Amino acid sequence: MANQTIACAYHDKKGTLHAWAKPRSAKTFLKAGQLVWKTAPLWFQAICVGMVLLIIGPKLLPIEWAGLPFYSFFYLLFGTHFFFPTELKRYHAAEHKVFSTVGRVNHKTRKQVARASVRNRGCSTGLVVLYFFSTIVLTALAMFVLSFTLSLASASYLSLLVVLFYVYNRNHVISKTIDRVVLPVSYWLQENVTTKTPKKEHLESAIESYVHLAKVEFSPALYLQRIEKREEEWQS
Numbered sequence: 001m002a003n004q005t006i007a008c009a010y011h012d013k014k015g016t017l018h019a020w021a022k023p024r025s026a027k028t029f030l031k032a033g034q035l036v037w038k039t040a041p042l043w044f045q046a047i048c049v050g051m052v053l054l055i056i057g058p059k060l061l062p063i064e065w066a067g068l069p070f071y072s073f074f075y076l077l078f079g080t081h082f083f084f085p086t087e088l089k090r091y092h093a094a095e096h097k098v099f100s101t102v103g104r105v106n107h108k109t110r111k112q113v114a115r116a117s118v119r120n121r122g123c124s125t126g127l128v129v130l131y132f133f134s135t136i137v138l139t140a141l142a143m144f145v146l147s148f149t150l151s152l153a154s155a156s157y158l159s160l161l162v163v164l165f166y167v168y169n170r171n172h173v174i175s176k177t178i179d180r181v182v183l184p185v186s187y188w189l190q191e192n193v194t195t196k197t198p199k200k201e202h203l204e205s206a207i208e209s210y211v212h213l214a215k216v217e218f219s220p221a222l223y224l225q226r227i228e229k230r231e232e233e234w235q236s
Helices: 026-039 042-060 072-083 086-100 107-114 125-142 148-168 173-192 200-217 220-226
Strands: 005-011 017-023
Touching: 005 026, 005 200, 017 026, 017 200, 042 072, 072 125, 072 148, 086 107, 086 200, 107 200, 125 148, 125 173, 148 173, 200 220
Parallel strands: none
Antiparallel strands: 005 017
């Protein structure tokens, strides 16, 4: 994903590699999300659906329990990073390795890509760390004047604003201070929790996605510098 484009690549059931790059929009995010959802294992889908039902279901039924609070949606959204399916962890790692590679990124340099770092400064894992860290800190501070329930609810919503501020003001002195706390934890999680060593097919998908992204986002000079000129002739 880049400023204006989202790229995606995947193997179908026959092993054929497909890829596309589309303008960054809600429709494109939805398409990518549907692809991830359709390929996710049943247990992962069950956890997500079950959580949503526990939040919404009781509120629609004539029962005393109101269900989980609405801010539980945020816990689900950010919390999925901690129980990604194995295949998604491998694709996640392959994506990071592509962006960490120094030099050209293409199918001919796949082995070099495989040796690249799995750490990524811009990984969404950092946002996950920031959200839950902010929730804990803000809850503790709010408890000086509010009950635990109200403190947790307020902190859960306010933490979204903290994340948004961080995302859109990365060069602000506050964001740079946050980085000192968030990045070490994010890097550790990336190495030990949210990724797994990618296999050949995961690296191929990540590289193909990057090539499609580069064709749209990069200048011709940068494209030639980062992507092999005769890349389309690669052979596995």
